[in-house]
Amino acid sequence: MALLALTGCQTAASESEIIGGAEAVAKGLTADAILVDKSDRTLDLYADGKVIARYTGIQLGDDPVGHKRFQGDERTPEGRYTIDRRNPNSIAHLSLGISYPNAEDRAYAEEHGLSPGGDIFIHGQLNGWPDNPAVSAIPYDWTDGCIAVSNGEMDEIWQLVPVGTEIIIRP
Template identity: 45%
Template sequence: MRFLLTSLFLMVAQAVWAEPTVTLVRVLKTDNKLQLLAKEKVVREFHVVFGANPKGHKRQEGDERTPEGSYTLDYKNADSAFYKAIHISYPNAKDIASAKARGVNPGGQVMIHGQKNGLGWLSPISQHLNWTNGCVALSNADMDVVWALVKVGTPIEILP
């Protein structure tokens, strides 16, 4: 009987403490925030940094901007040059057409990631500077949480 009661308690406790399913990732560039949402409710929020030129939508390769708009987190890379990386599906068809009309390369390989491998200890400093080439960077500890909660295929909305 004791075993059954203990098992029941553990099942109830797990259901109560289980992390919600993330249905949207939202990035607020002006506020340097990345939010994880479950059914339109913010369940986690993290401080993030961007490229050296963070204002405005990414227009071309090398502009050090983070794209703005709606994309998908389409794959994870555990063997990145940075501590874990989740790929943002930039450029989309609109981004490609816009860059083509201007005769430039739209760029790509925009990720959500942690610190450069081996440099995680710099996070208390680097997370106060826009240092990426247009990616969204978190501390390694925060990236562990995002990595665990965000599934491939989750939509991402990047706002100014």
Template identity: 45%
Template sequence: MSWLPVPPTSEHQVSSRDQATGRVDRVVVKKAERRLYLMRGDQRLRSYPIALGFSPKGHKRREGDGRTPEGRYVIDWKNSASRFRKSLHLSYPNPADARRAAFRHQAPGGMIMIHGQPSGHRDAQPIEGDWTLGCIAVSNPAIEEIWSLTSTGVPIEILP
């Protein structure tokens, strides 16, 4: 089962370097609000409008369903050579997601990212509506800022 993730070995701790540089200690996504929040403690540092998967209601159940997952994950790697303007990979599926999908004899999907607009998108405005395959899309200026303020290991909570 190659799609099973390697769970993080420890809970993310905000380093003194991250605190000094203004980096965030968690990300919160509120799907119903179509907003992504960068947080440090209980303080909202930044807020961005988002686009979700093309079928956004409910938790992602299987590959290809167009849903954006709900739950707790971490940013586990970054890709500056993405087919989108930068991307941050989320640790979906977690073990519970993988078990649920396996129980239904389905692949849970993967490659869930926070990313900017497609590389070929020349318009200054982001694509409207929910258009991703399950990812969280933001404007190109937003992904640049999110990229600079987050590091791998930062937890992300995706709420309905």
């Protein structure tokens, strides 16, 4: 239901209307929807129809334009999914699983005799990457299709986003 508002012609929230991840965590808020805009490089967390946190400069798959179709295509999926798992022990700093592939994705890949791939996450930087303010994130698209943010941002997202949260990923 919350995502229905995100798919329409909604007026973008101004920066002054967004409380921010740290404040949202301090207030004990929980996101009920996520909107990722690949072309704008933003990840917005929503609670009750309002943006509570915006993360900019997100990194995507090595080949970010277009919808993920097959394993190894280095693309980040586009469409409607759900956060379906949490992994505190991933190869990157924390990770939230995205329910890719859905039935449509599997059918398309099968029609072409290929695997759709899987294991798409929102996560922090690779474990071992320097974690300091001067070097907060790898500055280019480097994932195999995941959405990457800085470790500090991932700490906030981890606290704000429960399993079951809907996510829309726009081109």
